[in-house]
Amino acid sequence: MRSREIEDLLRRLAPRVLGTLVRRHGQFDACEDAVQEALLAASVQWPAEGVPKEPAGWLVTVAGRRLTDQWRSEAARRQRELNVSTDPSPDEDLTRHVDDTLKLLFMCCHPELSAPSQVALTLRAVGGLTTAEIASAFLVPESTMAQRISRAKQKIKGLGFPEGPERLPAVLHVLYLIFNEGYNATSGPDLQRVELTAEAIRLTREVHALVPADGEVAGLLALMLLTDARRATRTTAAGAMVPLEEQDRGRWDRARIDEGVALITRTLAGSAPGPYQLQAAIAAIHDEAPTTEETDWPQILVLYKLLDRMAPNPMVTLNRAIATAMVHGPEAGLDLLASLDEDKRVAGHYRLDAVRAHLLDLAGRHEEAREHYREAAKRTFSLPEREYLLRKISG
Amino acid sequence: MKYLLIMQVNPAVLEALTEEENKMIMDGHEAFMKATQESGEFILTQALADPANTKVVHGGGVAAVTDGPFLEAKEFMGGFYLIDVETEERAVELAKLIPDTKVKGLAIEIRPVMFSAGADL
Numbered sequence: 249m250r251s252r253e254i255e256d257l258l259r260r261l262a263p264r265v266l267g268t269l270v271r272r273h274g275q276f277d278a279c280e281d282a283v284q285e286a287l288l289a290a291s292v293q294w295p296a297e298g299v300p301k302e303p304a305g306w307l308v309t310v311a312g313r314r315l316t317d318q319w320r321s322e323a324a325r326r327q328r329e330l331n332v333s334t335d336p337s338p339d340e341d342l343t344r345h346v347d348d349t350l351k352l353l354f355m356c357c358h359p360e361l362s363a364p365s366q367v368a369l370t371l372r373a374v375g376g377l378t379t380a381e382i383a384s385a386f387l388v389p390e391s392t393m394a395q396r397i398s399r400a401k402q403k404i405k406g407l408g409f410p411e412g413p414e415r416l417p418a419v420l421h422v423l424y425l426i427f428n429e430g431y432n433a434t435s436g437p438d439l440q441r442v443e444l445t446a447e448a449i450r451l452t453r454e455v456h457a458l459v460p461a462d463g464e465v466a467g468l469l470a471l472m473l474l475t476d477a478r479r480a481t482r483t484t485a486a487g488a489m490v491p492l493e494e495q496d497r498g499r500w501d502r503a504r505i506d507e508g509v510a511l512i513t514r515t516l517a518g519s520a521p522g523p524y525q526l527q528a529a530i531a532a533i534h535d536e537a538p539t540t541e542e543t544d545w546p547q548i549l550v551l552y553k554l555l556d557r558m559a560p561n562p563m564v565t566l567n568r569a570i571a572t573a574m575v576h577g578p579e580a581g582l583d584l585l586a587s588l589d590e591d592k593r594v595a596g597h598y599r600l601d602a603v604r605a606h607l608l609d610l611a612g613r614h615e616e617a618r619e620h621y622r623e624a625a626k627r628t629f630s631l632p633e634r635e636y637l638l639r640k641i642s643g
Numbered sequence: 644m645k646y647l648l649i650m651q652v653n654p655a656v657l658e659a660l661t662e663e664e665n666k667m668i669m670d671g672h673e674a675f676m677k678a679t680q681e682s683g684e685f686i687l688t689q690a691l692a693d694p695a696n697t698k699v700v701h702g703g704g705v706a707a708v709t710d711g712p713f714l715e716a717k718e719f720m721g722g723f724y725l726i727d728v729e730t731e732e733r734a735v736e737l738a739k740l741i742p743d744t745k746v747k748g749l750a751i752e753i754r755p756v757m758f759s760a761g762a763d764l
Binding site for chain 2: 362363364386387388389391392393395396397398399629630631634
């Protein structure tokens with residue numbers, strides 16, 4: 249097996265191994281250190297000696313030995329019941345590993361943690377990214393990220409595994425945040441940000457494999473694939489923002505689109521759809537349309553109405569306004585926007601001005617449009633977005 | 644989200660401070676750094692030298708250089724903290740912890756960061 253393949257194998261096995269150890273011993277912190285050492289040992293030994301027949305078992309054994317070494321050398325520690333065999337344990341059955349990885353995810357996405365902590369911990373413990381890689385992705389110094397992760401680990405030490413039906417949605421939300429961070433990144437070298445979207449997709453694929461019957465997991469994966477498919481056309485070579493209607497659809501990733509469409513089609517045939525599935529369905533309609541004009545806007549409008557009822561959110565209403573304009577004309581879209589003027593959650597948000605400006609442009613009210621583009625440009629925190637909005641004023 | 648917390652300094656106010664108040668401010672900044680480092684929200688801080696040491700390169704064909712600050716004002720930027728926090732509310736919460744906010748005439752300006760790049764970032 250080549251070095252790169254071993255790397256990938258280790259990254260895939262790491263969460264499973266960590267989950268197994270934590271299930272046996274608790275002490276997330278100590279287990280994590282032990283697993284890191286085992287991974288390091290593997291990355292050194294396996295290329296030279298070959299990958300063992302039971303790679304996961306090898307890692308669990310070695311990490312377990314590190315743990316016992318650590319505990320034995322801590323004289324002040326209480327006696328603990330250790331259940332580590334000294335023979336290489338065979339790969340435990342798949343169900344067990346499934347449980348362990350999911351449990352690890354649930355723990356990293358514990359509702360008591362702040363969102364940045366959930367994201368950092370998930371990328372570290374489940375994604376297997378180094379602290380330096382995560383720090384780089386979020387444009388903070390390594391020491392800042394290390395502290396954040398350390399603090400998060402300290403916090404979950406005292407918490408039990410989250411129970412209840414909200415824990416999987418919590419995981420999905422964190423994965424969505426990671427994807428979004430990568431997809432809407434506007435600063436720093438692009439390469440790192442692509443790492444985040446790829447990582448989000450990889451982790452969501454894993455969760456989908458673990459709980460294939462869950463429609464929202466499948467929906468989120470489909471949404472990510474269908475959104476990521478457009479990545480190459482969202483910015484010009486110079487980094488300027490390209491809106492959907494101006495993107496070169498010939499350069500969209502067909503393989504991603506086909507996979508996403510197949511996935512969401514299969515999933516929608518099942519139970520009643522949740523918000524991620526609805527968003528994926530909307531993305532699928534966009535991705536399958538040859539042009540903006542040929543897009544099935546009436547169907548998109550229906551889906552946004554459903555979404556707005558199911559998970560009401562001013563951002564959804566903004567998108568619904570655009571769809572409304574495409575179906576019933578810009579004035580109808582603008583009427584819908586008026587309902588958001590009193591909404592504190594979105595008042596002063598740049599998108600409200602940006603969408604309003606766009607619809608005013610469509611309605612031929614160009615002077616008013618320019619006013620709102622100007623306001624939006626002032627309020628956005630995204631440089632490419634600001635440049636785009638300023639260009640609309642002059643252009 | 645990253646924010647710059649800028650210490651807006653009024654030299655006349657600083658000069659009038661008692662020794663006790665000076666110590667309070669120094670201790671307070673140390674405590675602030677420790678607290679934000681511990682929480683994983685601290686990125687960096689820089690304290691800037693007195694505006695008497697400032698030079699300005701003025702725009703235009705000639706690019707004239709003058710001594711002294713850009714703006715003639717009572718207050719100047721004494722230094723800043725660059726922090727990474729979850730919400731604007733948290734940035735304001737942290738700003739209130741900076742000891743300058745206890746002194747009338749001093750202030751902390753909070754500005755969102757749009758673009759980041761750098762050796763460590």
